[in-house]
Amino acid sequence: MSGTDEDRDREAFVDGLGEALQIAGETFNVAGGPLVDGGVVRGRRRLRRRRAATVTGSFAALAAVGFGASYAAGAFGAEAEHGSPVAAQPRPGSTTQGKTSTPGEGPHFPASHLIKTLEELLPDGKFSSESGRGTEGELGPLASVVFDDGKGKAAIGLSLGRVDPEGTRVAEQLACPEKDYTPYDSCSSKKLADGSRLLLLRGYEYPDKRADTKWWHAYMVTPEGFIVDASEWNAPAEKGEPASRDEPPLSTAQLKALVTSKEWRPILRALPKPQDEPVQSLAPQATGGETILKNLTSLLPKSAKVSTRQGEDGFAYVVVNDGKGASLVQINVQPNMSDVEGELFSSGAQTLPDGTKVVTHQGPGEKGGQGVAMWTVDTIRKDGFRVLISAFNSGSQNTPATRTTPALTMTQLKAIATSERWRG
Incomplete structure (x- = not known):
């Protein structure tokens, strides 16, 4: 050579x-790192939940829901x-x-x-x-x-x-x-x-x-x-x-x-x-996988029937169908995120009466599924408690769209992300 x-x-x-x-x-x-871009689950999947550079990029794999190289650090x-x-x-x-x-x-x-x-x-x-x-x-x-x-x-x-x-x-x-x-x-x-x-x-x-x-x-x-x-x-x-x-x-x-x-x-x-060192957590009961799943499913519209569900620390997803096709909904719940507030919630952010900041985004999916659209609502409370939710017009980001739009509207996504149930 x-x-x-x-x-x-x-x-x-x-x-x-x-x-x-x-x-x-x-x-x-x-603990609770941000999201990793395309292609990473169990190996990469729980990585990068803590820090996210952009709203769209940050939700690419919430808790790393793809699967690529699983090197740990x-x-x-x-x-x-x-x-x-x-x-x-x-x-x-x-x-x-x-x-x-x-x-x-x-x-x-x-x-x-x-x-x-x-x-x-x-x-x-x-x-x-x-x-x-x-x-x-x-x-x-x-x-x-x-x-x-x-x-x-x-x-x-x-x-x-x-x-x-x-x-x-x-x-x-x-x-x-x-x-x-x-x-x-x-x-x-x-x-x-x-x-x-x-x-x-x-x-x-x-x-x-x-x-x-x-x-x-x-x-x-x-x-x-x-x-x-x-x-x-x-x-x-x-x-x-x-x-x-x-x-x-x-x-x-x-x-x-x-x-x-x-x-x-x-x-x-x-x-x-x-x-081991203690892991800082605002409210473990609020960010455990089962609790997130329970809260998410309880906040879904009645028309959204859940067919698949999965929860883990800080993250959960469901696949729902309202009779118009499968739709993936995934959510990340992260305490102590004030240090990224300036990056993620600056220009274009809406501030609610209670001080919660909200950023929304509608665009194409990030994992290559043909025609897949991703609708996202990203929120952060005054104390840094962040809830990030996204819905897709497919049951998976990797497969073609199964419907024209996600099963949840932007208004419904915002209502879920800003619900007080996450603080319970």
């Missing part, structure tokens, strides 16, 4: 993989120890509700060791665009390569982390996504003989399949809370490069073998134990 080709491969891989992993990683460990553009910007990956303890401070039990390993270990565990082939980060870095260890077994170049990335194995977010990461939001070919989640829990998924980089890029993923958590997280694509980059082969290079069995390999154990032992 010429130097020019290798540079191009490296740049494409770093840009693509880095973008996806950063999207997932920026705020995974922040890191920093986009962080310099790799190997000498170039690398894809962000989970840092130790990032998937807990607290910070990591307790020293690990083993010696540290440099980026070169992680890259070498990854390459030795992969089938025979050629490697390029190697990047990595060692165990001493604040952002946590990772390794990424472009792999070519003679059937086409493919990006492969793996990261290591450590979490509270009994934490609720671990269970969320290990659950298969809802197909209402995320098309995939196969998904399994099971407990292994040693007590580790493993998720294996064959999915797509884009839920609307606007590109041929496939994304296959393995996520394992050991009984001690060690995480091994691997992803592969059928392209030399997760985004920005055309598919170079029909499928990613590793089979499901090979992905499982990769993340369960004992070669990672010495490196994992270098990671510090997570230390």
Whole structure:
């Protein structure tokens, strides 16, 4: 390979993989983070609920209701120890509700060791665009390569982390996504003989399949809370490069073998134990998934019959049908959001008599479904309590419109978002 080709491969891989992993990683460990744009559920789905840059962009996946790279945390553009910007990956303890401070039990390993270990565990082939980060870095260890077994170049990335194995977010990461939001070919989640829990998924980089890029993923958590997280694509980059082969290079069995390999154990032992911190919450009873679902369904018009429902911390969605076709309605309930009020509720915001600010938006959906429209009402109380609701003219953002307009009007959406029931 010429130097020019290798540079191009490296740049494409770093840009693509880095973008996806950063999207997932920026705020995974922040309670109630904002919303992540297209393509991310269980892996990315509970990420980025806390900070949102715009009204339209912020609601793209409320609690991340797509499914893309499920790397838990890191920093986009962080310099790799190997000498170039690398894809962000989970840092130790990032998937807990607290910070990591307790020293690990083993010696540290440099980026070169992680890259070498990854390459030795992969089938025979050629490697390029190697990047990595060692165990001493604040952002946590990772390794990424472009792999070519003679059937086409493919990006492969793996990261290591450590979490509270009994934490609720671990269970969320290990659950298969809802197909209402995320098309995939196969998904399994099971407990292994040693007590580790493993998720294996064959999915797509884009839920609307606007590109041929496939994304296959393995996520394992050991009984001690060690995480091994691997992803592969059928392209030399997760985004920005055309598919170079029909499928990613590793089979499901090979992905499982990769993340369960004992070669990672010495490196994992270098990671510090997570230390929990209290999570600030205005009123947990008001932001729990079941409570949000209960409130949302009680505030829906009688004509909107609920066919599907799902709730989780800070978020819920329903699919309703008023006899004119399926319509997705999703809502995010976030306390303590005063610090983004200036960004989200400045120009064009309406202020109600009680001080609540309201912003509305009507536009196209953001996940590629043909003809999908998204109607949004975003509200924030004087104390920073935010309710963000959106309705669609389809039962899923990824599928074509099933009706002309959403089942709820803007007036109805506003009434739901500003209801005092959320404060009860």
